[in-house]
Each structure stands twice: as C-alpha cells, then as structure tokens.
Amino acid sequence: MDDTDSDTAQTSRPSQVGRPRRSQQALLDAAAAVFATSGVDAPVREIAAKAGVGVGTIYRHFATRPELVVAVYRHQVEACAEAGPRLLTESATPEAALRSWITMFVEFLVTKHGLADALRGDGADSDALHAYFVGRLVPVCDELLAAARAGTDAQPPVDAYNVLKGVGNLCIGAAHDPRYRADTLVQLLISGVLN
Amino acid sequence: MDDTDSDTAQTSRPSQVGRPRRSQQALLDAAAAVFATSGVDAPVREIAAKAGVGVGTIYRHFATRPELVVAVYRHQVEACAEAGPRLLTESATPEAALRSWITMFVEFLVTKHGLADALRGDGADSDALHAYFVGRLVPVCDELLAAARAGTDAQPPVDAYNVLKGVGNLCIGAAHDPRYRADTLVQLLISGVLN
Amino acid sequence: MDDTDSDTAQTSRPSQVGRPRRSQQALLDAAAAVFATSGVDAPVREIAAKAGVGVGTIYRHFATRPELVVAVYRHQVEACAEAGPRLLTESATPEAALRSWITMFVEFLVTKHGLADALRGDGADSDALHAYFVGRLVPVCDELLAAARAGTDAQPPVDAYNVLKGVGNLCIGAAHDPRYRADTLVQLLISGVLN
Amino acid sequence: MDDTDSDTAQTSRPSQVGRPRRSQQALLDAAAAVFATSGVDAPVREIAAKAGVGVGTIYRHFATRPELVVAVYRHQVEACAEAGPRLLTESATPEAALRSWITMFVEFLVTKHGLADALRGDGADSDALHAYFVGRLVPVCDELLAAARAGTDAQPPVDAYNVLKGVGNLCIGAAHDPRYRADTLVQLLISGVLN
DNA sequence: AATGAATGAGCCTTCATTCAT
DNA sequence: TATGAATGAAGGCTCATTCAT
Structure with a gap:
C-alpha cells in the first residue's frame, strides 16, 4: 500500500504542470514522514523543514491544516477502499476477506503513527479527515461485513461504522x-462481532 | 461511583480544617469538569477560572500537572478497583462478574469524558495517570479474567493489560x-477474549 | 563577629516584650541564613519556612523587603563599625589597623554571601542597605585611612567612600x-591606595 | 571601540541579505540598551519592545537567552582581545601597555553598563558570557601582565584571571x-599587583 | 498576633499564521 | 510562486503580597 506516488505516476508531462505536482507531492511525503514521527500535531515548521521548503509554501498548497492532513492520507484511504472488493473476490471466504481487509487497515493505522489519533475526529483538524475516512471506508467495511455475515439470521450487533471506529x-x-497488541485485540473484536 | 464526596463527608467541623479541604475539592471538581470538556491537556488557567481561583492556587495544591490529573481520578480508580473482588463474590458467574466490572469501568470512562484519553498515556502529563491506572486496575482485571476463564484449557489470547487498554x-x-456504541463494542471484545 | 544575638542578650525579661523580640530575632537569623545561601533575592517563602513562621509574619515585622535586609545586617555593620576605633588602639601601626579592619570587613562580606551584592545598591531593595552601610562605615574607614596616611604629604588618590565600595x-x-581571591585583591588595592 | 557596525559595513547590497542582518543588529542594539538600563536579566519582552519587534523575533535569532547575551557583547570582547597585542607593540613600556589595555577594558565595562554585572557569571544566563569573557580575555591579560612583570623575580601575587575579575x-x-571612581580604583589595584 | 491560602501579575518559551520581498 | 522573517496569542510556572480566619 504505497502512499504517495500514484499522482506522480500519472504525470506524463514534466513541464509546467509536472513541477507543481511534484513539489506538492514532496510536501505530502514530508508531511507523512513527520506525522508518522511526531504525530499529526507536528509543528508546521517541522514539515516545511523536512520538505526543504518554506512554511509559506505549505500554506500556499494547503490553506488549512485539515486539508493537508486529508491530502496526506488520501492515497492510503483510497488504496484501502479499493482493496475491499478485490479481497472479497480473491479470498477463500468472506470472513477471510473481512479479516484480511481489517488487517490491512490496522497495519495502515499502526504504521502511520498518529493516524489513529487523527481518525478520532475530535480535534478541529481531524474532523475533515474523520469525515473522509468514514465516508469512504464505512461502505466498504459494510459490504465485507454483510458478506461475512451472509446466512446469519440474527441482527448484526453493531454496524460497519462502529466496527470501523472501534x-x-x-x-x-x-x-x-x-x-x-492492537492486531490481536482487533481480531478478537471481529470474532465478537461475527459471533 | 461518586467521585468527590467521600472527603467532605468526613469533614464534620467547618472550621480551620474545613476550608482548605473544601477548596481542594472544589479544585478537583473544576478540574474534572474541565478535563471532561477540553481534555486532560486543558490549560491550567482554564481550570483555575472554572474553579474561580487563581492559577497559583492550583499550583499550591498540586505542584505538578500530573499530580492534579492523578488526584482528579483517584477516587474513581479506587472505587473501580474495590468493586472487582466484590463483584466476584456477588455475581452469579465469574463471567458475569467480569462483564459487570467492565461495564462499570466503561461507564466510568465514558461518563468522565477525557478520562479515556488521559488513560492513553502518551502525553507527558498523563503518563503518571496511566501508570496509576495500570498499576491499580490491571491486577483486578487479571483476577476477574482468570476467574472467568477457569476451566478453560487454552491459553488466554491476551493478558489483562491488553484487555484493560483495549x-x-x-x-x-x-x-x-x-x-x-462503546459499551457494545467492549462487550463484543470481551466475548472475543473469552471465546 | 556574631550577627544576631546582641539584642536577645539585652532582653532580660522574657515576658510580653521578650517573646516578640525573640521571634523577630528568629526571623533575622533565618533571613541571614537564607541570604547567605540563596542571595538577598531569596523568596520570602524560603525565609518564612526557615524561620518556621508564616509569610504573613515576615510582613508584619518588616513591611518592606529593604527593611528586612537592613535589619538582617545591622548587627554586623555595627560590630564592624565599632571594631574600627578599637583596632586603631590595639594595632601596632595604623596601617596594620586599617588592614585588619579591611580583612574583617572582607570576611564579613564574603561569608555572608549576597551581602556584597546587596551593598552595590542598585536594586531597589538594596538602596536602603547601601545608604546604611555607607553612612555607618565610611566615617570609620575614613578615620583608619587618615591614620594610615598620617605623615604623607600627597593627596589621597581616593576617598574612604571609594575604598569601601571598591x-x-x-x-x-x-x-x-x-x-x-577576593582577600588578596583587596590587600593589593589597599597597597595601591597607600602607595 | 564601536560595537555594532562591523557587520553592516560589509553589507553593501541592501537586498535579501540586508534586511535580516539589519534587524539582527537592531536586536543586538536594543538588547545592549536594555541590558544597560535594566541589567542582563531584563525581560525578553522589554528587549523586544525596545527593538520594536515581537518576542518571537528575538527567539528566532537567538534560541537561548545566553546566546543573546553573548552575541550582544561579542564585538566588544573581540575588539578588546585584539587590542592587547597591538598595545604591547605600540606602547612605550609593557606596563604602559597593560595600563592602557586595562583602561580600555574599564571604559568598555563602564560604558556598557550592565556588562560588568553580566561578567559576574552567577546567573545561569551569564555563565556563558562569563566563560566567553574569561576564555577570550584572560590569555590577553596574562600576556600583558607577564610583559609588565618581566624582570621581576618575585612570584606574581595574583594571576590574570583574578586581575580580570577584580x-x-x-x-x-x-x-x-x-x-x-572605578578607573582610579582599578589603576590602584594594578599598582598593587605590579608592586 | 500569627497564619498560610489565595491571588494574579509577570516571565519564558513555542508555534500557527501572515506578508513583504 | 516561493520564501522565511516577523508576529503575537497562548500556555506553564513562580513569587511577592494581601487578607480572612
């Protein structure tokens, strides 16, 4: 699940358009690295320094902090969202697909330190991110969950939103x-959810 | 699980002793309220304002921030710790005791919003609180967990520390x-832990 | 050169008059000790604690900080002032008397750390002390200096005020x-002054 | 002995480089003025106000207080240090060189009031300055002192460190x-040191 | 008279954000 | 368009000083 290169891969012409994109990408890479190290609340200066640009440049590209945060993680969220349907096809059972997807999600969150925090959505900054995560991933999670529970009569104990946030x-x-052991706890939670 | 009245209950004479005690308590109440609203990292000034005192008063009573944080939640932690053995005696089954205890714990954490945050223990401030929570409650949780799993051959999937933090x-x-639905998710997690 | 007991020695009746005096004396002793340790700018609290009294008591006895500082050193200054004429009588030569007196003064200043600082007289606090020192000791120093220079025709290079402050x-x-080596430097200065 | 113009003298172009330099210099000037007025412990705010800048600007240029203090006096210390060998060459006698150098040093200290205070080196802030002064000027003083005492058999009564601090x-x-009369006292001290 | 709790001004320092170049 | 200097609002903490008890 690579985070940052999908854009640049699509940039065939390296001219006027390419350079801005590339520097925007450098910003995102730097921000991702800093977020991973110092959390999503890391000083803007730190990000600018890591990216080798002035702070003004950050503000030029991302008028507000939330915009930056969302931008940083957009690629990963997309990758995660797209992995859902694919796993459903590739996996032996729907439950296996769900568990694989959850594993992928957990790895993503744990690796990018501070991301789980950002996901919480209480800080002013993270609300936008939270909304984006929820809007993009809950449907995917829901689909996997429904598939894993196909054939079960009982009402699901919680919805996909709660599973995702949990x-x-x-x-x-x-x-x-x-x-x-976040991963172990998560799998136990999933077990509880699936009965 | 009331947090703040045990001290005042003992203050029969409102004289020299009464006033200091009462104001210390007022500080704790104010801090609890502010923590619940703005998180454990709330400005000391905000707590002082809520309590209607100067900042100096806070520092007089609690030399360091962590001291204040720990003091705020000490009553609740103690109540929770003491409830463990009692529930084991009173409940129909050990699992029921565990689930009741967990329910109590969850209610405690959710009610005093910000507490769960504090428990995370990554801020320098909350480390002391985290240590206190873990030191006091993990043994209790462990006992309940062991009782609930008595007769089970398999290794427990996670220890009490992980259950508590989870x-x-x-x-x-x-x-x-x-x-x-924190409560529902928690019970599902417990189900997963107990198989 | 004992600093603090001359008052109490004169207190023959230990009754209503004695007790206040004695507690005032305890304050001075404590202040002297704290000044010696932490400088004349030591927190009032520290002095109060050392004296085993509340801060209010300090303020009752010494309405302003300078008052306290002056009071603390009054005994020593008096002792020093009184030693001048005596040394002139006892010493073999006037120069010996001057050097002995200066030695005593230096020992006094160096021992009571922070006193030399206070003597400087630029802080708002120390102005009163400065004035007191100068008013009381310059005449004494002047007398010793004149005696040591008796028979010299040339004008004295500096007056007693400058010698004392130097x-x-x-x-x-x-x-x-x-x-x-304050003492060595001081004696070299005196040598320079006397030619 | 001008303190502040050597840098600006090199700034021929008033463009990108000019502004930062000039404001750094303005900071140093302001700090020097405030130090002279209120001592080296003057509030950073006061310095910022005097310079007509925000406090943040001070911290941008001088990350720590000691850094600022040292920077303020660096030019003067350098000028003084460099004058030593030159005076030894230009003066009629080594003693004259020493006395000229000391005079220069005294003028420097007295003019920039607060500097002598800073030199004391007891405040945490001034330790760095103290170290800088001592490290830079003691060797110079030592050389002048040795030259002035050349031909003398007796041990020197004090070393250059003591002379400088004295x-x-x-x-x-x-x-x-x-x-x-600081200058007079100083010359008398030197007389005492040289016998 | 003594106490010490309370007050709050004031200090240092950090950082998001703006804006002249 | 990019830069990074400058700004100033916060926030933590320390004491001198007041005042109710």
Missing part, C-alpha cells in the same frame, strides 16, 4: 507500547 | 459521538 | 568562585 | 554612581 480506536497508541 | 481505547470519544 | 565590589561572587 | 568587579555600578 478498530481505529483499538489502534491508538499501538506504535508506542510494545506490550499492547 | 477497553480504554474503545471508550475514546464515546461521549461525543451518539452513533458510537 | 572593597565591597571586589568581594562580589567570591564565595562562589574558588579561583577568585 | 577589574570587572571594580567596575560594577560605576555608571550609576558619580562619586565612584
């Missing part, structure tokens, strides 16, 4: 606490 | 999101 | 710098 | 006290 929450702080 | 994480943000 | 300045920081 | 101390407060 999984997200379980990933908080995982990168900083070696004793904490 | 539950804590699942409670994050619950108070602010009506769609989010 | 000596005071040379003592600044002496207690904190083992490499710094 | 002279520095004698300059404390000089600018504020018209009666106080």
